[in-house]
Amino acid sequence: NQHTDMSVFENLESSVRSYSRSFPTIFERAKGHELWDVNGNSYIDFFAGAGALNYGHNHSDMQERLIEYIQSDGLLHSLDMATGPRAEFLQTFHDVILEPRGMDYKVMFPGPTGTNTVESALKIARKVTGREKVVTFTNAFHGMTIGALSVTGNAFKRHGAGIPLTYSMAMPYDDYMDGFDSLNYLEKMIEDDGSGIDLPAAVILETVQGEGGINAASFEWLKKVEELCQRHGIFLIIDDVQAGCGRTGTFFSFEKAGISPDVICLSKSISGSGLPMAITLIKPDYDQWGPGEHNGTFRGNNLAFVTASEALKYWKSEEFSTSIQKKSEIFQKRLHEFVESYPELEGEVRGRGLMLGIASEKPGLSGQIAERAFAGGLIVETSGPDDEVLKFLPPLIIDEEAITKGLDIIEDSIKAVLG
Numbered sequence: 001n002q003h004t005d006m007s008v009f010e011n012l013e014s015s016v017r018s019y020s021r022s023f024p025t026i027f028e029r030a031k032g033h034e035l036w037d038v039n040g041n042s043y044i045d046f047f048a049g050a051g052a053l054n055y056g057h058n059h060s061d062m063q064e065r066l067i068e069y070i071q072s073d074g075l076l077h078s079l080d081m082a083t084g085p086r087a088e089f090l091q092t093f094h095d096v097i098l099e100p101r102g103m104d105y106k107v108m109f110p111g112p113t114g115t116n117t118v119e120s121a122l123k124i125a126r127k128v129t130g131r132e133k134v135v136t137f138t139n140a141f142h143g144m145t146i147g148a149l150s151v152t153g154n155a156f157k158r159h160g161a162g163i164p165l166t167y168s169m170a171m172p173y174d175d176y177m178d179g180f181d182s183l184n185y186l187e188k189m190i191e192d193d194g195s196g197i198d199l200p201a202a203v204i205l206e207t208v209q210g211e212g213g214i215n216a217a218s219f220e221w222l223k224k225v226e227e228l229c230q231r232h233g234i235f236l237i238i239d240d241v242q243a244g245c246g247r248t249g250t251f252f253s254f255e256k257a258g259i260s261p262d263v264i265c266l267s268k269s270i271s272g273s274g275l276p277m278a279i280t281l282i283k284p285d286y287d288q289w290g291p292g293e294h295n296g297t298f299r300g301n302n303l304a305f306v307t308a309s310e311a312l313k314y315w316k317s318e319e320f321s322t323s324i325q326k327k328s329e330i331f332q333k334r335l336h337e338f339v340e341s342y343p344e345l346e347g348e349v350r351g352r353g354l355m356l357g358i359a360s361e362k363p364g365l366s367g368q369i370a371e372r373a374f375a376g377g378l379i380v381e382t383s384g385p386d387d388e389v390l391k392f393l394p395p396l397i398i399d400e401e402a403i404t405k406g407l408d409i410i411e412d413s414i415k416a417v418l419g
């Protein structure tokens, strides 16, 4: 009963953007940083399920614990009932992540996806402040439901949005905004009664914009955002769905910025295994939900809790974080070499940790390189408003040899595409 023919996707699947057509083969299995297709071809993974597989595919310890739990007739679905895996996750998250960082937050299970955590964050900010508007930034991406879409900066993804929830502001990364100080501008507008701009409920942002093109905010700028929020009683929501869980080198992407968000959104790699899971971290004073105000059938996936607790073991020492930063240096050094050696790329290296990219000024070039790389045995995606950024999100457990091998494929693909 093995499907080996791609035509089923062409004929039977809706035309909604689908990865089955971006990577034209049928995948069969995967382990660590590698995938294999039905034809026996192997692929190095520089995509990691868009950041959902930071610990690699089919991690042996997680697999073992899952099998054990299923064979013990553990609950696969329990809605919101208390279970051992749920308790273990809460305790481990507190002991391994929150307490050592001096962070005091309540953990909420908002539903299975990144979009669910964003929705819950927007709702609690609006409820607690009693205000409506949310400040967001150009090229932000926060999800696909109507609320999350309305804070998503890319206009082309907003079709069907239409809840007038936001002010969309340009994010002032120095390189992108020519020094325009949008935070100062925003503050002036808020303070001016005649501006027509009401005090917002929240500011929501990604510290490194993933879908928006691997734009990394400086720590100084993040600190300024926090100060502005504190001066005016505005909620600071950090959407760490893609940049969190170690992607930028520390568990939370904002740790080195020294900020203390009011609400934090995590999903993707929080389960560790690729199983759907999301959490919203809320400062205890703001945990003001009324009964039934945010419920949902799939809020507590016990299989995801089992693997999530296992994944958190990586964070018991500094070792993992150090290894990510070391790999990041190797990776970045090589990306800089590409940009220098191939000036026709008109490229720029972006990112932090193992959330990296090369932006190319040449239209369509990044997509062509990604396509070529796939034929050479590497899975890599593009992002940015015009898909102009080759985006590198390898599993954090990848070894240096595979990084080099993957980057060799990128270099061969650059050469081939540039001719």
Ligand code: PMP
Binding pocket: 050, 113, 114, 115, 116, 118, 141, 142, 143, 144, 206, 210, 211, 239, 240, 241, 242, 243, 267, 268
């Ligand atoms: N926020 C960010 C920063 C994301 O990158 C994504 C997904 N790419 C989301 C939210 C939405 O997550 P999901 O696709 O799981 O709903």
